[in-house]
Amino acid sequence: MPPESPTLASFMAGLPASARLSRSAFEEIRTLARQVFGLDLKQGKESLVSARLGKRVRDLGLQDIPAYLDYVRADRSGAELSALIDALTTNFTSFMREAQHFTHLRERILPALEARPAAFTIWSAGCSTGEEPYSILFQCAEALGLPRLDSLRLLATDISTRVLAAAQSGVFTAERLKDLPQAWHRRYFRRGEGASAGMMRVRPEWRQRVSFARLNLMQDFSRLPQCAVIFCRNVMIYFDRPTQEQLVRRFAAQLEPGGWLLVGHSEGLMGFQHGLDCILPAIYRKPGRAPAKRSAS
Numbered sequence: 554m555p556p557e558s559p560t561l562a563s564f565m566a567g568l569p570a571s572a573r574l575s576r577s578a579f580e581e582i583r584t585l586a587r588q589v590f591g592l593d594l595k596q597g598k599e600s601l602v603s604a605r606l607g608k609r610v611r612d613l614g615l616q617d618i619p620a621y622l623d624y625v626r627a628d629r630s631g632a633e634l635s636a637l638i639d640a641l642t643t644n645f646t647s648f649m650r651e652a653q654h655f656t657h658l659r660e661r662i663l664p665a666l667e668a669r670p671a672a673f674t675i676w677s678a679g680c681s682t683g684e685e686p687y688s689i690l691f692q693c694a695e696a697l698g699l700p701r702l703d704s705l706r707l708l709a710t711d712i713s714t715r716v717l718a719a720a721q722s723g724v725f726t727a728e729r730l731k732d733l734p735q736a737w738h739r740r741y742f743r744r745g746e747g748a749s750a751g752m753m754r755v756r757p758e759w760r761q762r763v764s765f766a767r768l769n770l771m772q773d774f775s776r777l778p779q780c781a782v783i784f785c786r787n788v789m790i791y792f793d794r795p796t797q798e799q800l801v802r803r804f805a806a807q808l809e810p811g812g813w814l815l816v817g818h819s820e821g822l823m824g825f826q827h828g829l830d831c832i833l834p835a836i837y838r839k840p841g842r843a844p845a846k847r848s849a850s
């Protein structure tokens with residue numbers, strides 16, 4: 554095993570035992586993160602990993618990071634794996650993030666879908682705490698109105714059980730709603746009172762229109778319904794290029810002909826073989842015509 558570099562070694566020496574990360578432990582975390590989550594933990598991320606996992610080690614009352622890795626391996630429920638990915642990635646998100654996507658949804662995608670006779674699926678893959686799927690829902694509600702909105706099947710998935718629980722509860726600080734029109738605050742949210750003052754909660758009749766589920770994008774998702782639109786934004790940045798390319802191809806297979814894939818603006822798919830047409834920055838479309846008739850299930 555190569556010796557640790559002097560800078561890394563001296564950095565590690567200054568850390569409490571709970572956060573000290575040997576090169577072999579870092580390599581073990583890297584391998585685990587790549588195999589299980591597709592995560593690309595680059596060399597040089599040691600300090601970030603030790604700071605993030607050190608906190609988890611202390612919270613669990615464990616001795617050090619190798620003891621924590623034993624704990625992760627022994628936990629058959631997968632809950633600690635979920636906590637591990639939480640510690641290694643960021644869940645940053647916001648309502649109407651990358652607003653051009655929502656303009657495109659309103660002006661181009663929904664008019665095309667509205668003309669269709671039956672149900673369609675929109676999938677928010679890597680939905681974090683829910684701001685993305687709720688933004689999609691509100692935009693669809695505004696554009697389609699009732700009862701046409703009943704044609705929408707809105708699926709929202711993430712690998713992290715923690716963010717999914719937050720998303721399902723639909724509770725946000727009022728400050729987080731700043732990018733939504735005021736009229737939407739009243740229409741889609743209930744204002745918290747008493748101990749919940751300053752909080753806003755998505756009204757139950759809107760919350761129940763989103764199907765939240767845990768899904769690791771590294772695993773097979775071909776049994777999901779074919780999608781009219783897939784949002785997978787600011788998720789692939791964590792993956793290496795081959796993993797990204799493979800995932801984009803699987804998304805392409807999951808789209809119905811004429812369907813759209815929306816990725817984060819910093820996630821270029823340049824050089825990938827995926828068979829999708831790039832119609833605007835970060836917006837891709839599968840060639841072909843949407844099916845004329847579909848089952849409503």
Ligand SMILES: C[S@@+](CC[C@H](N)C(=O)[O-])C[C@H]1O[C@@H](n2cnc3c(N)ncnc32)[C@H](O)[C@@H]1O
Pocket residue numbers: 590591642643644645646647650678679680681682685710711712713716768769770771785786787788791817
């Ligand atoms: C930065 S957030 C992006 C949220 C939202 N899509 C947006 O653009 O605002 C990235 C999310 O991807 C999730 N994620 C990371 N790796 C994943 C994987 N292998 N499968 C599913 N979700 C994953 C994380 O848990 C996190 O919630």
